[in-house]
Amino acid sequence: MAASGAGDAADPIDYGSLFEVNPDLLNPEFVENVRDTLAGKTSDSKPFPHISLENFLTNPRALDCLREELGRAKWTTKATDLYSMKRTTELINFDATVFPALKAFRRFLTTKGREFMMKLTGVDLNGRVDVAGSCYEESDVLLPHDDRMEERKFAFMLYLTPEWEEEWGGQLVLFNSDEKHYPTNVAKKIAPKLNNFLFFNINHEIGHTSWHCVEEVIAPGKKRLSLNGWFHIDDIGKSRALPRETELEKILPSLNIDYEDVRAWINPIYIASSEQKAIKKLFASKSELALCNFLTAEKYAEALQELKSAEYVPTGPPNLRLVERLDESKLPEKSAIISFVNKMNHGCYSLCDDQMAADALNNGFCFDLLLFFMDDQEWNKDAGGYLSYIAANDPNEILRVDPVSNGAAFVFREPEVLNFTKYLNSKCGKKSYFVLNCSYYSNSSGDSETESSEEVEEEEYDDDSENYSSEPKTDYNEESVNEFKNNDDSEVDQAGNPDQADLPDEAKQ
CATH class of the missing domain: 2.60.120.620 (q2cbj1_9rhob like domain)
Incomplete structure (x- = not known):
């Protein structure tokens, strides 16, 4: 009635x-x-x-x-x-x-x-x-x-x-x-x-x-x-x-690699010196970058096939994350893939918390590398699964990275900037993606060589130079960096510490 x-x-x-x-x-x-x-x-x-x-x-x-x-x-x-x-x-x-x-x-x-x-x-x-x-x-x-x-x-x-x-x-x-x-x-x-x-x-x-x-x-x-x-x-x-949660062991990156390995894996357009200068200039101005078709087609297909056949272990705890982490012990001896890889499917997520905020401050400046592998060219944006960057005490999203097949994302973040992976909801169906997620830490002041040398480079390589073009030749200029979105007008309320009146924990259930 x-x-x-x-x-x-x-x-x-x-x-x-x-x-x-x-x-x-x-x-x-x-x-x-x-x-x-x-x-x-x-x-x-x-x-x-x-x-x-x-x-x-x-x-x-x-x-x-x-x-x-x-x-x-x-x-x-x-x-x-x-x-x-x-x-x-x-x-x-x-x-x-x-x-x-x-x-x-x-x-x-x-x-x-x-x-x-x-x-x-x-x-x-x-x-x-x-x-x-x-x-x-x-x-x-x-x-x-x-x-x-x-x-x-x-x-x-x-x-x-x-x-x-x-x-x-x-x-x-x-x-x-x-x-x-x-x-x-x-x-x-x-x-x-x-x-x-x-x-x-x-x-x-x-x-x-x-x-x-x-x-x-x-x-x-x-x-x-x-x-x-x-x-x-x-x-x-x-x-x-x-x-405190036990932290993942930090390791020093290996430089045991030669030029032929680079040529075998990286799209040759990104190896050309003129393109590297264009990339460097764009990254210095934006502190983030998305590169399409980052790996060679042959190596990308090889890695994707191995990732799809590899074994993964559900990893928590649930108050921080639920991801499928690559089981390195089950990889073949001559595997083309490495550690730091997560499989993300329906129900996966990662959260921000107080420890993450403290760690971000203690670790100092950070450079994130994200490399995505999946069957479809693009991910369903309504299914979640994007990586969101927020400041520890700011409700506004700073940056969003959407998964893209063979896409590489590079993000330089300051202390107290956190990231999380939005819950992958049922709209993703049975689809999944794989992400190589590496963070490189530095306790420096953040004045990188790239930033300090930008003015010098602009003088040395002006727009009329035969050796350098300010317009990159590939799909990573400002108009096409569509994997990164500055959502100043977004309705998403990404709060590391939400306002108490608006926090609907499951008393809001």
């Missing part, structure tokens, strides 16, 4: 009494079970305490009203390294004359709902309650995180979708953790069932234990709708940081 508007005289709605909690949820036996769960004594205590309150609201009309008003609300598309989804502003910002049910629901959460949660859990909550709407549609996802932030105590979500099938994706996924509190394998999946109020404990003292995510929604035309947020406490106790 559709909800009537506030001004419908034939069937008025009393929004003040619209939201009432199912009284069975305060049954003494049920309350005891909830508190045992929070104390770690029941099956729902694993992998971390979580409680599902089915048939939460007694009046079905309340759910209809919430869905109707959310259907009229303004939704903003959010896309960062961590998530892709739509969300509303916080309900506190809604106009009660236009959205009376949503405003009444927030009042309910801060009054009766808060009192109910304290009776149920025995936890003294303060008056702060954050709540907003979240909507996941096809290819939307929220990757693993733990919600530890500020004074959050309980993350909650009220599911509003009338019907939801498991094969549509979009389930809430809970992760086990290892002894260092990093997430490991999937422990449990919970479907977004209508009128289920699910909440879980955020334990700041034990460590990072509440790892969870929202599976990608893979069904076209389906919307996973919920209202979600956090209850807070005044004293969260001492918060424990994650131990």
Whole structure:
């Protein structure tokens, strides 16, 4: 039954009494079970305490009203390294004359709902309650995180979708953790069932234990709708940081290579001295470059064939990445391919985190080399999989690199500039690409020989010189560097540290 508007005289709605909690949820036996769960004594205590309150609201009309008003609300598309989804502003910002049910629901959460949660859990909550709407549609996802932030105590979500099938994706996924509190394998999946109020404990003292995510929604035309947020406490106790992840070993590049090897592998157009000068000048001016058909056709085909037949190992941890890393031990003795290669297919990604930001600062200036291998000439841009460069505390994307067959990307980045690989969603189907990803570090000031010599080169090789043309002869001038996009007008909100009001962790679930 559709909800009537506030001004419908034939069937008025009393929004003040619209939201009432199912009284069975305060049954003494049920309350005891909830508190045992929070104390770690029941099956729902694993992998971390979580409680599902089915048939939460007694009046079905309340759910209809919430869905109707959310259907009229303004939704903003959010896309960062961590998530892709739509969300509303916080309900506190809604106009009660236009959205009376949503405003009444927030009042309910801060009054009766808060009192109910304290009776149920025995936890003294303060008056702060954050709540907003979240909507996941096809290819939307929220990757693993733990919600530890500020004074959050309980993350909650009220599911509003009338019907939801498991094969549509979009389930809430809970992760086990290892002894260092990093997430490991999937422990449990919970479907977004209508009128289920699910909440879980955020334990700041034990460590990072509440790892969870929202599976990608893979069904076209389906919307996973919920209202979600956090209850807070005044004293969260001492918060424990994650131990540092073991870093990949840094090695010195080998110079054991001769000119014939270079000629065999690199497209000869890029070996010509005049073209190298053009490349050098363009890179000095832009600090990034894309070269098409970088390898010779013969070597590219040879390497691609070996990459497709090689073996790969899923590599995490899930809060940082999921990639298929080349298993070097399984390569043939005379293999044409080398290490530092990842296979990227549906479900792969890499994220930015605090350790990455610290490492970027400590490592100093960096030169990235990316070399892509794949069957198709271009990658489906709607499928994710691009590499995005962002500053540690800046919400704007600096640079985007899209995978291109036999394309080489070169990026010079300053300290505190991070990169991530956007989640490869279901729109990539069964397709994949391979990427050779190398980063060369320097603790210098960043004044490279290329930069300092640019002015000298312009004097030595002016535009009228017979020996040098300022217009490169190949597909890497400014008009054709289409693998790199400066998205100053992009709607993508790539935040290394998103604004708290806009961060929809899976309390936005």
